[in-house]
Each structure stands twice: as C-alpha cells, then as structure tokens.
Amino acid sequence: xxxxxxxxxxxxxxxxxxxxxxxxxxxxxxxxxxxxxxxxxxxxxxxxxxxxxxxxxxxxxxxxxxxxxxxxxxxxxxxxxxxxxxxxxxxxxxxxxxxxxxxxxxxxxxxxxxxxxxxxxxxxxxxxxxxxxxxxxxxxxxxxxxxxxxxxxxxxxxxxxxxxxxxxxxxxxxxxxxxxxxxxxxxxxxxxxxxxxxxxxxxxxxxxxxxxxxxxxxxxxxxxxxxxxxxxxxxxxxxxxxxxxxxxxxxxxxxxxxxxxxxxxxxxxxxxxxxxxxxxxxxxxxxxxxxxxxxxxxxxxxxxxxxxxxxxxxxxxxxxxxxxxxxxxxxxxxxxxxxxxxxxxxxxxxxxxxxxxxxxxxxxxxxxxxxxxxxxxxxxxxxxxxxxxxxxxxxxxxxxxxxxxxxxxxxxxxxxxxxxxxxxxxxxxxxxxxxxxxxxxxxxxxxxxxxxxxxxxxxxxxxxx
Amino acid sequence: xxxxxxxxxxxxxxxxxxxxxxxxxxxxxxxxxxxxxxxxxxxxxxxxxxxxxxxxxxxxxxxxxxxxxxxxxxxxxxxxxxxxxxxxxxxxxxxxxxxxxxxxxxxxxxxxxxxxxxxxxxxxxxxxxxxxxxxxxxxxxxxxxxxxxxxxxxxxxxxxxxxxxxxxxxxxxxxxxxxxxxxxxxxxxxxxxxxxxxxxxxxxxxxxxxxxxxxxxxxxxxxxxxxxxxxxxxxxxxxxxxxxxxxxxxxxxxxxxxxxxxxxxxxxxxxxxxxxxxxxxxxxxxxxxxxxxxxxxxxxxxxxxxxxxxxxxxxxxxxxxxxxxxxxxxxxxxxxxxxxxxxxxxxxxxxxxxxxxxxxxxxxxxxxxxxxxxxxxxxxxxxxxxxxxxxxxxxxxxxxxxxxxxxxxxxxxxxxxxxxxxxxxxxxxxxxxxxxxxxxxxxxxxxxxxxxxxxxxxxxxxxxxxxxxxxxxxxxxxxxxxxxxxxxx
Numbered sequence: 001x002x003x004x005x006x007x008x009x010x011x012x013x014x015x016x017x018x019x020x021x022x023x024x025x026x027x028x029x030x031x032x033x034x035x036x037x038x039x040x041x042x043x044x045x046x047x048x049x050x051x052x053x054x055x056x057x058x059x060x061x062x063x064x065x066x067x068x069x070x071x072x073x074x075x076x077x078x079x080x081x082x083x084x085x086x087x088x089x090x091x092x093x094x095x096x097x098x099x100x101x102x103x104x105x106x107x108x109x110x111x112x113x114x115x116x117x118x119x120x121x122x123x124x125x126x127x128x129x130x131x132x133x134x135x136x137x138x139x140x141x142x143x144x145x146x147x148x149x150x151x152x153x154x155x156x157x158x159x160x161x162x163x164x165x166x167x168x169x170x171x172x173x174x175x176x177x178x179x180x181x182x183x184x185x186x187x188x189x190x191x192x193x194x195x196x197x198x199x200x201x202x203x204x205x206x207x208x209x210x211x212x213x214x215x216x217x218x219x220x221x222x223x224x225x226x227x228x229x230x231x232x233x234x235x236x237x238x239x240x241x242x243x244x245x246x247x248x249x250x251x252x253x254x255x256x257x258x259x260x261x262x263x264x265x266x267x268x269x270x271x272x273x274x275x276x277x278x279x280x281x282x283x284x285x286x287x288x289x290x291x292x293x294x295x296x297x298x299x300x301x302x303x304x305x306x307x308x309x310x311x312x313x314x315x316x317x318x319x320x321x322x323x324x325x326x327x328x329x330x331x332x333x334x335x336x337x338x339x340x341x342x343x344x345x346x347x348x349x350x351x352x353x354x355x356x357x358x359x360x361x362x363x364x365x366x367x368x369x370x371x372x373x374x375x376x377x378x379x380x381x382x383x384x385x386x387x388x389x390x391x392x393x394x395x396x397x398x399x400x401x402x403x404x405x406x407x408x409x410x411x412x413x414x415x416x417x418x419x420x421x422x423x424x425x426x427x428x429x430x431x432x433x434x435x436x437x438x439x440x441x442x443x444x445x446x447x448x449x450x451x452x453x454x455x456x457x458x459x460x461x462x463x464x465x
Numbered sequence: 466x467x468x469x470x471x472x473x474x475x476x477x478x479x480x481x482x483x484x485x486x487x488x489x490x491x492x493x494x495x496x497x498x499x500x501x502x503x504x505x506x507x508x509x510x511x512x513x514x515x516x517x518x519x520x521x522x523x524x525x526x527x528x529x530x531x532x533x534x535x536x537x538x539x540x541x542x543x544x545x546x547x548x549x550x551x552x553x554x555x556x557x558x559x560x561x562x563x564x565x566x567x568x569x570x571x572x573x574x575x576x577x578x579x580x581x582x583x584x585x586x587x588x589x590x591x592x593x594x595x596x597x598x599x600x601x602x603x604x605x606x607x608x609x610x611x612x613x614x615x616x617x618x619x620x621x622x623x624x625x626x627x628x629x630x631x632x633x634x635x636x637x638x639x640x641x642x643x644x645x646x647x648x649x650x651x652x653x654x655x656x657x658x659x660x661x662x663x664x665x666x667x668x669x670x671x672x673x674x675x676x677x678x679x680x681x682x683x684x685x686x687x688x689x690x691x692x693x694x695x696x697x698x699x700x701x702x703x704x705x706x707x708x709x710x711x712x713x714x715x716x717x718x719x720x721x722x723x724x725x726x727x728x729x730x731x732x733x734x735x736x737x738x739x740x741x742x743x744x745x746x747x748x749x750x751x752x753x754x755x756x757x758x759x760x761x762x763x764x765x766x767x768x769x770x771x772x773x774x775x776x777x778x779x780x781x782x783x784x785x786x787x788x789x790x791x792x793x794x795x796x797x798x799x800x801x802x803x804x805x806x807x808x809x810x811x812x813x814x815x816x817x818x819x820x821x822x823x824x825x826x827x828x829x830x831x832x833x834x835x836x837x838x839x840x841x842x843x844x845x846x847x848x849x850x851x852x853x854x855x856x857x858x859x860x861x862x863x864x865x866x867x868x869x870x871x872x873x874x875x876x877x878x879x880x881x882x883x884x885x886x887x888x889x890x891x892x893x894x895x896x897x898x899x900x901x902x903x904x905x906x907x908x909x910x911x912x913x914x915x916x917x918x919x920x921x922x923x924x925x926x927x928x929x930x931x932x933x934x935x936x937x938x939x940x941x942x943x944x945x946x947x948x949x950x951x952x953x954x
Contacts, residue, residue, distance in 0.1 A: 315504075359485055374474075
C-alpha cells in the first residue's frame with residue numbers, strides 16, 4: 001500500500017467525533033429492551049415486572065459508563081457499534097429472561113433461571129470492553145504478540161479435548177468452582193491477531209512468489225504450507241471436538257484474511273476446494289456430522305414418533321409469521337432441553353417478534369459487520385486493516401453459521417448467536433471484539449496531527465552571486 | 466488491500482442477505498404450512514386454549530368443554546351421550562387429534578377461522594378472550610335416539626335423510642364409542658383410545674358404518690334396477706307382465722342359474738310383483754337386458770361411483786362396477802362387486818320419495834360465530850335427477866306395495882304411506898358368512914315426505930332368507946320414521 005494514493009474513505013482532517021450521535025442511539029438501545037422487558041411481564045403476568053427498574057438502571061449504567069469511556073479514551077471511534085452491541089445484548093437478556101419464565105425449560109437440571117447469570121457475564125463483558133479501550137492505547141501493540149497469540153489460540157482450541165463432552169460437543173473446559181468456558185470464543189479473537197501479524201509480514205511472499213497456471217496463481221509449496229496446516233487443524237477440531245461451527249469459522253477466517261492480505265483470488269479457490277474436500281471427507285466418517293446433514297435435509301421428520309428439535313424450531317418460525325405472536329406469548333419452549341436459550345434463541349425471536357423482528361435483528365448484525373469492515377477500509381495500517389477484517393469476518397461467519405443453521409439454510413452447528421444467546425464466554429469475547437474494532441476505528445478516524453513545520457517549505461533562498 | 470476488502474464487504478452482505486431471504490421463505494412462504502402442521506403442538510394448544518365451540522342438535526349442544534390441569538391444555542372436550550352421537554361429531558382429543566365434524570370445523574369451533582376475523586378483532590379490542598363458534602347440525606335428536614336404540618347390541622348402521630332437502634336426520638353406527646373417554650391426554654385416555662383401535666378391537670367401534678363402510682346392498686338395490694328399467698324404456702307399465710323365465714340362466718355362462726329364494730312364483734311377473742316378492746330372476750334379467758353401461762349410468766345418477774359425497778364428512782364411495790355380463794346381472798340384484806354405504810341407500814329411497822329428484826345430503830345447517838351471527842348457511846342443492854316424476858310415481862307405488870303386502874310389512878305405520886324394500890345381502894366366499902339385513906324406506910304424509918331411511922344390520926345369524934331385512938331392519942326403520950313424523954306434527 002502506498003501512502004500517496006488516498007484510498008481511505010474518511011479524510012484525515014476534520015472528521016466529527018460523532019459521540020453525540022452515539023449517545024442518542026444508546027438511549028434507544030436502552031429504551032427498546034426496557035419496553036420489551038415490560039412487554040414480556042405484561043404478557044406473562046399482566047403486571048409490569050418488578051425487576052424493571054433494576055434492569056433499566058443496570059443496562060443504562062452499563063451503556064452510560066461504556067459511552068463515557070469511549071468519549072474519553074476513543075473519541076473518534078465508530079458511533080454505531082456500541083449502540084448495536086448494547087441493543088443486541090439487552091434484547092438477548094430480555095429473551096433469556098422471558099424463557100426463564102417457562103418452568104419446563106428452567107428446571108434445576110437444565111440450569112434454572114439464566115438471565116441473572118447472563119447479566120453478570122454481560123457486566124463482565126462490558127468491563128473487559130472498558131479495559132481494552134483504556135489499556136490498549138494503540139492496536140498495533142498487539143502486533144508484538146503474533147507468535148504468543150498463535151500458541152495461546154492453539155492451546156485454547158485444543159484444551160477442550162481434555163474435558164468431557166457436554167450436550168454432544170467437546171467445546172467446553174470446566175474449571176471447578178468457576179464454571180465452564182467455551183475457549184473457542186476467545187480463540188476466535190486471538191487467532192485473528194495471529195493471522196493479522198503473520199500475514200502482514202508474509203503477504204508479499206504469498207502474493208508474488210507464485211506460478212501462473214490455468215489463469216490462477218499457484219502459490220509455492222512453502223507458502224501453501226500454513227494454509228494446509230490450518231486446514232488440517234480445523235478438521236482435527238471438527239473430528240475430535242465434534243464442533244463443525246468452530247472449524248468452519250476458523251478456516252473461513254483464515255481464507256478471508258489471506259485473500260485480503262495477498263489480493264489473490266486463487267487463495268479463495270484453494271480455500272473453497274480444501275474446505276469442500278474436508279467437509280466431504282469428514283461427512284463420510286463422522287456420524288455426528290451425518291446426523292446434522294440428515295436433519296437439515298429432512299427438517300420435519302419424526303424421530304421415534306416424536307418431533308425433533310429441528311422441526312420444533314421450524315414450527316416456531318412458521319407460527320411466528322410476519323408479526324409474531326408477541327413477546328412472552330410464543331411456545332418456543334417446545335424445542336425443549338437447554339437449547340432454547342442458547343443455540344435456538346433465534347427461534348424464540350422469530351416466533352415472538354415475527355419475521356419483521358427477526359429481519360430487524362439480522363439487519364443489526366449486518367450493520368455491525370459492515371461497520372467493522374468499514375473500519376478495516378478506513379484503517380491506515382495493514383495490521384489494523386487485517387485485524388479489523390478478520391474480526392468482522394469471524395463475526396459475520398458466526399452469525400451466518402448460527403442463524404443459517406437454526407433457520408435451516410445450512411446444517412445446524414452448535415454455536416451461539418453473538419450477544420443474543422445465553423453464554424458467558426460468548427458475551428465476554430464479543431464485547432472484547434467490539435472494543436478492539438472500536439479501538440481500530442478510533443485510530444483510523446483520529447485526525448492526523450498537524451504537520452510539523454518543514455524546513456523545506458520555507459521560501460527558497462535566493463543566493464546572489 | 467482495499468479492493469479485496471470491498472469484496473469481503475459484499476460477501477458479508479450476501480451472507481446477511483441469504484439469511485434474510487431464508488427467514489422470509491420460512492416465515493412468510495412456508496409459514497402457514499408450518500403453523501398448521503399436524504405435528505405442530507401449537508395447533509392443539511390453540512385448539513384447547515379456550516372453551517371450544519359446540520356442535521348443536523335441535524338447539525341443544527351435544528358437546529361441551531371442561532377445564533383440565535393437564536399441562537399445556539386448559540380445556541378438554543366433553544360429549545353428551547357420546548356413543549349415540551359419535552358418528553356425527555367424531556372426536557376431539559388432546560392427545561389424538563380430531564376427526565369428522567370436530568376436525569372439519571376446527572377453525573370455527575376453535576375461533577381461528579378466517580370467517581371469524583371480525584369477531585376476533587372485536588374481541589381483541591374489548592380485551593375478551595377468543596371464543597369458538599358453533600356448528601348447527603341438521604340432525605333430529607329423536608330420530609337419532611330411535612336409530613341408536615333400535616340397533617341396540619347388533620352391529621349395524623342407520624342413515625336417515627329428509628328427501629326434500631337432503632338434510633341428514635339420523636346417522637347411527639353400532640357398536641359405538643364414547644369420545645369423552647379419550648378426550649384428554651392421560652394414560653387412561655391412551656388406554657381407552659388404544660382399546661378402540663381396529664387391531665385391538667375386532668368390532669371396530671370407531672368405524673362410522675353409516676358413512677364410511679360399504680356393504681353389498683342386496684335386494685334393496687332392485688329399486689335402482691327397476692328405476693333403470695323404467696328410465697330406459699325397457700318396461701313402461703309396472704303392472705304389465707315381464708319377459709322373465711324361471712330358472713333364469715346368467716348370460717355368457719354355461720348354464721349357471723340365477724335362483725330365487727325359496728319357491729316364490731316369479732315367472733313373467735310384473736315389476737310390482739317382482740319387487741314385492743323380491744324376485745332375483747326378474748331383476749337379474751333386467752340388468753342383463755339393459756347392459757352394464759345403462760345400469761351404471763342410472764346407479765351413478767343415484768350417487769354411486771362418486772368419491773366426493775361430502776356431508777361435509779366425506780362418505781365412502783359406493784360402487785356400481787364396470788363388469789362382464791354375468792357379473793353385471795348379479796350387480797343388478799345388489800350382489801357381485803356392487804357396494805353401497807347406508808347413506809347411499811338412504812339417498813336412493815329419498816330420490817324416489819322426492820319425485821325423482823336427488824338432493825345433496827348434508828348435516829351442517831349453519832356455522833355460527835361466537836356472537837351468534839350466522840357465518841355460513843347451507844342451502845339445499847339438487848344433486849341429480851335419477852327419475853322422471855312419472856317414473857318416480859311408479860317406483861313409489863311398487864315400493865308402497867312391498868310394505869302393504871310384501872316383504873316389508875313390518876314397516877307399516879298407521880295412517881301413513883310407507884314405501885320400502887328389504888334386502889339380505891350374501892357375503893363371504895360361497896355365502897358362508899352371515900348375511901347383511903337391509904331395509905330402505907320412506908314415509909309420506911299429506912303434508913309431504915319428511916323422511917327416507919336406510920338400515921343395515923351385520924351378522925344376523927338368525928335368518929338367511931330374503932325376509933331377514935324385513936324382520937330385523939324394518940322395525941328399526943319404522944321407529945326412526947315414526948320419530949321424525951312425531952316431530953313433524
């Protein structure tokens with residue numbers, strides 16, 4: 001990238017900080033979930049729920065503090081990301097609380113009420129968000145930890161193998177006394193840091209040292225090495241942890257970042273070929289995956305005379321229709337088990353606020369993703385660009401994989417809907433992700449310091465003979 | 466690096482777009498289908514979330530609702546005199562879905578039908594709960610009672626129609642079942658339901674014999690054969706001698722004879738005598754002389770070979786077969802592949818009684834909204850004209866002779882003109898099973914013809930001759946006709 005061509009969409013001077021826009025949007029981001037909360041209470045108990053004041057204050061406080069910290073430590077950050085994250089998180093809390101009201105799926109065996117826990121995790125998430133903004137003055141600092149990130153990410157990804165499988169997937173580590181964590185959520189961010197650092201250094205070698213073959217640039221074997229390693233690793237995760245979602249995310253992230261770094265379409269072709277090959281190979285060996293694909297192709301099939309979870313989710317969506325049954329008035333609890341609050345929370349969204357509401361939520365995700373990529377476009381350093389596109393891409397893939405899985409667009413994988421679904425690791429990691437994106441956007445949009453007076457700019461001295 | 470970044474942005478946009486398209490597909494295009502899927506428990510939850518509307522007979526509800534504490538479902542269906550009314554109502558069970566009127570009018574009874582939109586909207590604004598509408602039937606409680614009690618412990622069915630409108634007055638089937646016993650979803654309900662299933666109960670109590678079971682109609686079909694003879698001009702005078710040898714040899718066979726019951730005198734008798742005595746030879750020959758095509762055409766005018774007789778509960782298809790000459794001759798006396806439902810034979814009697822005009826049978830008169838507004842009103846419809854008025858008169862006159870001085874004397878009612886026809890249908894290989902006793906009839910007063918009825922009794926092991934229908938079935942038909950006439954006064 002040369003610095004002489006102006007490719008950033010945002011000028012270097014005079015960009016407004018947009019903090020007031022953010023504040024106004026945050027007000028909505030707090031008010032909407034509060035109304036939703038009251039709505040659920042009215043529908044279920046015909047009274048305004050007792051917790052509404054606490055909930056309003058809690059959410060308002062989190063949003064307010066976050067806003068003040070952004071104002072102070074990242075004044076030029078993107079104004080949309082924080083309100084969107086707050087709104088999604090707030091609505092997620094309402095939906096989880098609403099599902100807590102169903103006795104059948106809130107038994108002690110299924111973990112009981114989960115909204116209080118989720119509120120605590122959200123608070124921790126916002127705390128981490130604040131921490132990142134305050135202590136990470138410049139995202140380029142992360143570049144120094146490229147190889148440490150790689151080690152940490154690998155440890156995080158591999159660690160669940162040593163813990164027992166829960167709910168059919170080996171994606172958890174259990175720490176006695178603390179609870180269980182899903183390290184994949186954190187690995188997603190850390191691996192993006194590693195890729196960004198690695199690719200920034202190696203991208204020229206990857207992009208240029210290649211032979212042309214049938215219109216494609218074939219990379220050299222030694223450059224192809226890392227992608228093959230990552231491919232193999234993602235397959236191993238899938239096989240040993242039976243976690244289709246994370247491996248897809250992990251691999252897709254790498255392909256996107258490679259493509260952006262090298263500007264070579266051939267990487268995408270290789271990526272697609274490898275992932276298709278891998279998927280077919282695994283699908284033939286792994287019964288878990290076969291079951292998922294079978295359920296995807298036959299969503300309404302009966303199993304032992306009973307309706308499957310997949311079918312129940314489809315019924316939820318169908319019964320929601322265009323405008324939904326109204327908050328608190330759906331029957332998504334029929335999905336049963338622990339899934340309605342986590343993997344299947346979109347089914348509740350679809351049933352209770354309908355197609356209109358679900359589309360609005362998807363648009364919020366879309367907006368957040370595109371703001372992330374816009375940040376990448378605006379970033380002035382390659383590391384920032386790569387990191388921003390990596391994080392946004394990972395977020396987009398996760399949203400697509402989860403929402404596509406639940407609505408039956410693609411086979412279902414066990415992942416959480418960012419911010420919306422119940423899950424401590426997820427909400428904390430995603431707040432951190434948004435914080436890093438905000439930090440990059442702040443750096444990108446910050447006006448350049450006024451140029452120091454240059455001696456060359458002085459009037460040419462006329463030397464008289 | 467910005468060109469690939471823009472492409473990634475487009476790619477991510479496409480991912481979100483794909484999701485938007487998908488949710489539109491699932492929630493908008495497939496929405497209704499998923500919403501009303503039989504396995505979608507919400508359908509049942511909705512059905513039992515409010516007291517269900519009722520099925521009404523003679524202004525009184527024969528169904529009801531009671532609250533339960535069985536999980537999702539707040540209300541449970543109850544039935545008054547469930548065994549007697551089961552062939553009319555069908556059942557609505559929390560665990561086993563619903564059938565017949567309960568199922569067909571589910572939208573009205575639950576209150577979700579589109580035609581109740583206005584009423585629902587009003588409810589929404591006034592804050593009152595959604596209510597179900599009612600289904601008003603055409604049935605006559607007294608006639609139904611007479612039919613059900615008349616059948617008693619015997620296996621059989623009764624269908625009675627008002628010939629002038631096609632309104633169904635009685636629809637009884639025995640042995641029957643009480644839908645109340647499995648309206649809930651407890652283990653006891655499941656046990657009751659399983660006990661009624663065909664595999665566990667050879668008597669098939671849940672089979673609606675009046676509508677859904679076909680039998681060989683036996684000699685009662687001779688009314689149709691006689692009609693075909695008149696309509697096609699084979700004979701014009703019912704009192705003129707016919708060309709009927711005894712014994713009559715089935716056509717295209719090597720001397721296979723068609724026999725009459727006992728030693729009745731059937732040689733060259735008139736149609737009136739032939740029907741009075743129930744001569745197989747005469748009607749077998751009529752059917753053979755007319756040929757399969759004409760016989761079939763006449764039977765179809767009476768409603769045979771019609772798979773879409775919806776009352777609105779769909780009746781099983783009655784069959785007059787396409788067949789070779791000897792089989793066609795046998796079909797002409799209600800044997801061979803000839804099959805008819807009790808409703809079908811009641812339609813035959815009603816068409817004759819109604820001057821040759823067959824009215825479409827129906828049993829739902831009105832659908833009523835919760836606010837008592839009529840949502841749908843049935844208007845009687847003509848289905849076909851199997852007989853000209855003159856020929857109808859002639860058939861009436863010979864059917865009346867059957868009751869006056871023939872095999873059907875058991876159906877006589879003082880001061881009322883009754884026309885009828887007995888039948889005893891053989892079934893089983895080589896006639897080894899017990900025959901079915903049939904009787905079809907109508908009753909006429911000076912005010913009109915208010916009732917036509919068909920009775921069938923399975924397994925009448927007492928009698929095998931042709932008057933079994935007269936002995937066993939005619940008294941039941943008589944009681945049903947009397948009950949209707951009683952109400953007319």
